[in-house]
Amino acid sequence: MSKYYISTSxxxxxxxxxxxxTLEFVQTDVLxxxxxxxxxxxxxxxxxxxxxxxxxxxxxxxDMDVKDLVDQNSxxxxxxxxxxxxKLDDFIRTTEERHIKGVQxxxxxxxxxxxxxxxxxxxxxxxxxxxxxxxxxxxxxPDHKKAPxxxxxxxxxxxxxxxxxxxxxxxxxxxxxxxxxxxxxxxLSIIEQGLEDICISRSKERAHGWGIPVPGDxxxxxxxxxxxxxxxxxxxxxxxxKDRFKEWWEENNNKTHxxxxxxxxxxxxxxxxxxxxxxxSLPETIFVHGYITSKGEKMxxxxxxxxxxxxxxERYGSEGIRYFLLREIPPFKDGDFTDQKFEDRYDSxxxxxxxxLVARVLSIADKIKIKDSLISKKEIDSxxxxxxxxxTKEEVDSYLNDFEFNKALKSVWELISFCDQFIEKERVWxxxxxxxxxxxxxxxxxxxxxxxxxxxxxxxxxxxxxxxxIKEEKEDLKISAQKIKPLFPKLN
Numbered sequence: 001m002s003k004y005y006i007s008t009s010x011x012x013x014x015x016x017x018x019x020x021x022t023l024e025f026v027q028t029d030v031l032x033x034x035x036x037x038x039x040x041x042x043x044x045x046x047x048x049x050x051x052x053x054x055x056x057x058x059x060x061x062x063d064m065d066v067k068d069l070v071d072q073n074s075x076x077x078x079x080x081x082x083x084x085x086x087k088l089d090d091f092i093r094t095t096e097e098r099h100i101k102g103v104q105x106x107x108x109x110x111x112x113x114x115x116x117x118x119x120x121x122x123x124x125x126x127x128x129x130x131x132x133x134x135x136x137x138x139x140x141x142p143d144h145k146k147a148p149x150x151x152x153x154x155x156x157x158x159x160x161x162x163x164x165x166x167x168x169x170x171x172x173x174x175x176x177x178x179x180x181x182x183x184x185x186x187x188l189s190i191i192e193q194g195l196e197d198i199c200i201s202r203s204k205e206r207a208h209g210w211g212i213p214v215p216g217d218x219x220x221x222x223x224x225x226x227x228x229x230x231x232x233x234x235x236x237x238x239x240x241x242k243d244r245f246k247e248w249w250e251e252n253n254n255k256t257h258x259x260x261x262x263x264x265x266x267x268x269x270x271x272x273x274x275x276x277x278x279x280x281s282l283p284e285t286i287f288v289h290g291y292i293t294s295k296g297e298k299m300x301x302x303x304x305x306x307x308x309x310x311x312x313x314e315r316y317g318s319e320g321i322r323y324f325l326l327r328e329i330p331p332f333k334d335g336d337f338t339d340q341k342f343e344d345r346y347d348s349x350x351x352x353x354x355x356x357l358v359a360r361v362l363s364i365a366d367k368i369k370i371k372d373s374l375i376s377k378k379e380i381d382s383x384x385x386x387x388x389x390x391x392t393k394e395e396v397d398s399y400l401n402d403f404e405f406n407k408a409l410k411s412v413w414e415l416i417s418f419c420d421q422f423i424e425k426e427r428v429w430x431x432x433x434x435x436x437x438x439x440x441x442x443x444x445x446x447x448x449x450x451x452x453x454x455x456x457x458x459x460x461x462x463x464x465x466x467x468x469x470i471k472e473e474k475e476d477l478k479i480s481a482q483k484i485k486p487l488f489p490k491l492n
């Protein structure tokens with residue numbers, strides 16, 4: 001069994017989750033489920049980023065204790081993942097002791113590349129990073145549309161520039177595979193412009209005492225990104241106490257990070273640079289997705305244009321939202337979420353597409369009493385369905401290897417369409433000598449469709465399988481089928 005380690009990025013908890021967080025959780029969950037179904041041993045990690053300055057600012061604004069704020073919002077992120085059936089193996093909070101120990105251990109491991117100096121720069125609290133003036137748009141942060149703050153302090157710096165050539169070679173040769181190609185080229189362009197050393201601490205005073213202390217210097221706390229990125233190894237026991245770190249990180253060649261485009265530089269350049277410095281194994285793959293937008297604008301708490309994922313869950317349910325996010329939002333680009341777009345996709349693909357196919361076939365099967373009915377494996381193998389199923393499986397495998405969730409689902413829906421065309425062409429609802437055989441072929445194909453959908457729509461797949469029983473015998477398949485409740489009722 002191969003090992004497959006996969007992680008989401010860990011969101012800030014200065015506010016409640018929005019639908020953009022749901023996109024990343026669902027994408028990562030699909031890949032984790034897919035690899036489990038393939039027989040791989042999977043470790044799926046998520047968590048929350050709690051030591052940021054923006055969390056401190058939000059707590060001050062609300063006149064709350066910072067710990068109370070992060071506890072409250074971290075709980076909401078866990079609840080969100082439960083609502084959308086995200087099957088995690090671990091959830092790490094960066095205020096946990098296991099994380100704090102790991103951060104400080106990593107600092108010590110990178111110490112040869114850490115130095116202290118006075119610095120003045122433009123800092124965006126929303127992004128938790130310094131900007132050059134040339135990177136601003138009309139003097140504003142391109143993401144948060146706010147002017148960054150001028151910060152002047154004596155801080156610790158990490159010699160990222162020491163690893164410029166190594167990082168370039170690793171990315172160019174896909175030793176660190178960055179998907180899509182545009183994000184790979186973006187990382188290489190940043191290196192070409194000249195990698196600068198990065199500030200990795202801030203004064204305890206500016207942090208209002210919140211954060212992980214720099215080892216040996218209580219006047220400074222560790223910069224949130226140096227802190228947060230190490231969650232990927234701290235959850236495995238890098239800080240001590242567990243041996244999963246060696247098994248899942250150091251000796252595993254299948255490590256994948258799923259992140260949004262706004263934080264790709266931190267994962268593609270800063271994180272590998274820190275790992276090189278510390279002598280720790282690197283991630284193999286970084287998939288960078290786009291944003292969910294609102295009228296073309298990035299959706300974010302600070303801009304106030306978020307869609308509440310709990311609200312849409314209550315109105316539409318998790319399976320419909322999972323499908324929309326995976327099918328409608330391009331994996332490498334931005335995509336809009338609106339109620340109208342959702343309802344159109346739900347109606348055409350789920351209610352009238354998959355739902356209608358299953359209902360029609362199982363209704364006929366129930367009517368003609370398909371129970372322990374036999375069909376030979378040779379008959380299935382020689383049917384036109386077999387080649388269509390094989391083609392769909394191969395396409396799904398290929399598309400998921402390249403993180404193209406929308407194309408994988410499109411391929412499955414082409415198989416659904418193939419079944420619909422067969423039903424109309426053969427008029428399978430009419431009594432005929434071959435009616436049972438035709439229905440058995442359709443039931444077998446729907447069974448295969450449900451297996452393909454297990455990663456994407458796990459609850460729907462299980463509902464379909466509850467109505468179909470297939471038992472393998474020597475040369476035959478024994479099939480039973482019964483009607484089930486509508487998979488996708490009409491929206492109110």
